[in-house]
Amino acid sequence: MEFLKSGIKTVLGSTEPGQQPSAAETVEKLVDRVYSSTLLEDRRDACRALKALSRKYRIEVGAQGMPPLVQVLQNDGQDAEIISYALDTLCNIVTSEEFDEEADNPAVSVNVGEQFTEMFIKSPEHVTLVMGYLDEYDFRVRRAAIQLITSLIANKTRELQDLVLVSPMGVSKLMDLLTDSREVIRNDVLLLLIELTKGNSNIQKIVAFENAFDRLFDIVREEGCSDGGIVVEDCLILLLNLLKNNSSNQQFFKEGSYIQRLAPMFILNSELEDSGWTPQKVSNFHCMLQVVRALVTPSNQQQVVNACQRVMQKSQLLQALCDILMSSGVPADILTETINAVAEVVRGDHDNQDELSRVLAPSQPPRPAIVVLLMSMINEKQLLALRCAVLYCFECFLYRNSDGQRAVVQTLLPSSTTDVSSLSTGQLLCTGLFSTDTLANWFSAVAIMHTLVENVAQKEELLRVLLATPGGQRPITLLEQCTNLMQQERYRIQSKVGLLMLLSVWLAHCPSAVKALLDTQGTMAYLTAQLCANEHDEREYLVQGMCAFLMGLCIQFNDNSLANQRREDISQLIIKRIGQETFCNKLGEVSRHEAYSRACKQPQIRAKGASELLLDYEYCKLYKGLEALIAKLVSGFDVDGIELTELTLxxxxxxxxxxxxxxxxxxxxxxxxxxxxxxxxxxxxxxxxxxxxxxxxLKSQLADQNTLLKAQLTAAATAAQTAGQEQQQAAQPQEELNAARYQANMYFAExxxxxxxxxxxxxxxxxxxxxxxxxxxxxxxxxxxxxxxxxxxxxxxxxxxxxxxxxxxxxxxxxxxxx
Known part of the structure; x- marks a missing residue:
């Protein structure tokens, strides 16, 4: 600190005793020195002093020093030292980080860096000026320029992305720095590119076409893949930015055989159980799994998802993920995310679903992986996130998989070949359904529901499932047991919601299931009582709405085969006992509930707490498709319950x-x-x-490639023209020109x-x-x-x-x- 003070005194000169200048006055004198000094050495000393003051007196230096610092960048580019001082000072001014030196300064607000950033970029040429210093090989200058651009982007992301796009060869300059032999520069550029690629598909495409995937995989391999340090994590985060919600880059990633390069990274070392999982390895693995999911998430274009799923199966990536599932010593959060990744890799792909069904756990005797996962789902001691992931995986396994649905339902039916000593999926789901654990009830009900989605044949098969009763009484059907449980007081609301979803999906488009429900004693009376109740709890409102929907399904899919339970009979019951308006209001409670809007967003089950687990995506999809029809059916009758024509004619x-x-x-x-x-x-x-x-x-991608090829063609033609003057080098440019023309013609034909x-x-x-x-x-x-x-x-x-x-x-x- 004394050295710093003596340096400032050298620049400013000594002061009279007792007349210590304020920070603003000191900065003002230094700024004047930068402006007025004719000697480069004096300007350099002033810039060094401003840099030293910028950490403690950021506001004073930023308010007065920004114009002279820009002037230095414009006029003193030949001196690397003064340029590095100017860039470092600007970086200190605009950074969002709070320095220890300014902690006691109440004038420094949280967003002071953002305010100075806004001032700096009001002149777009300032950004272009800083981008120009990326070409300087001097370590101090190049690194300071990278850090300044990173801070600017972090504060004003959208504005800086636009400015970088219009900067001549801006993205290309940054990509070239990934090959800098100095690791510090390379690592800083990674952080810059992470900020630059956030939420901007155009920059993401350009970065991808600038060979980013190859460079990132090379760095990851050099750094030790998943066993590497934080640089591996940075590479994977950048890779995730390039792939997430960008179908063009996803297609490019798949066609460039990069999935094949990703697959070996998931193979666990045999020594891992002894060495354990370091926190950094956990972070790296988590990012790797996120990259996989970015390629196959249900929100992507279905064609891209299907193509990536096929490659993941052929490249053994799915097998590697399944091996992780069955490995011991895997941290809970990695296991949870691996289950989610497996879920999306198999979702809707029959071959991948079959492969998952054949995976066996290393137990004695060996059990199917699906069974082991379901055991975790109904175990109340397991973490909530893990149980949700298992349910999501089971749902994805059954998605558009009629064979898988049939296999699960068959385990619920009596069979002479069933091994009594081995647990089956059906037994586990029934165990969870009848458990005293509320969450196990909900998980199991939703899991059984997914065996019936868009599969009327299995709905009818499930009607044959019989359950033994104590005391040797006659067995009852699974549907009867579900309705009995729904009416029990001990069954909590979350459990009832699960049963109502199961019954609703079961009845939809299945008249025989409707008939079985109507034939079950006390069910319609219970539903009617629920709709007539005056509850004031949001969850009770939701249950009433779901009861209204279930009753509406009994009208819509009723084949009128039961006396006194025909469509007209139920409609008149609603109108006499409940009222049309009340029924429709109760029906609408489902879509008004927060859980509905949360579940409709995506198939994956996400919940911060157990209380948030209420509605499922497939149930919401069914409700959305039939709500208006049911409301119209009920509203079509007169208020007295019987049409007037039947009374008067x-x-x-x-x-x-x-x-x-x-x-x-x-x-x-x-x-x-x-x-x-x-x-x-x-x-x-x-x-x-x-x-x-x-x-x-794809056409847009080809157009981008055409543009690049045209630029290469022009460069090759220029090189060939220059080489014509030097005959000894003429052959090589001509070959490059011919190759570029041939490639361009191929793209034009495509x-x-x-x-x-x-x-x-x-x-x-x-x-x-x-x-x-x-x-x-x-x-x-x-x-x-x-x-x-x-x-x-x-x-x-x-x-x-x-x-x-x-x-x-x-x-x-x-x-x-x-x-």
């Missing part, structure tokens, strides 16, 4: 009305059929749009092919749109016919009412005459 008129009703129901069936056809056309339309989007994305394919897809899309329009027009026509019939019915009712009115006086006169 004669038997002949009622027969006529019934005839009209039959016609209208027939038209309703036609409308539903047309709606289904229309939905299929819309799905095809969406699929074609997705294909076009993917083709356009571009033409893609353009033609895009046009074909557009024609198909137009044809599908015409079909959809025709279906919509037919639907409108049918609806108009229905409206005409309704008007005809109204006229008929009016005439009948008139006839009855005329008939009343005549009957009165006849009665008087008889008297």
């Amino acid at each position: 004669s038997s002949e008129a009622s027969a006529l009305v019934a005839q009209y009703k039959g016609i209208i129901r027939g038209m309703d069936g036609q409308i539903q059929s047309l709606q289904l056809s229309n939905k299929e056309l819309e799905d095809q339309n969406d699929e074609l749009k997705q294909q076009i989007s993917q083709e356009q994305s 571009n033409i092919r893609l353009t033609k394919e895009l046009e074909t897809l557009r024609q198909q899309l137009a044809a599908e749109k015409q079909r959809a329009d025709a279906a919509s027009q037919l639907q409108l026509t049918t609806q108009k016919d229905q409206e005409d019939l309704l008007e005809l019915l109204a006229d008929q009712e009016a005439k009948l009412a008139e006839y009855e009115t005329q008939a009343l006086p005549a009957n009165s006169e006849a009665t008087s005459a008889q008297r």
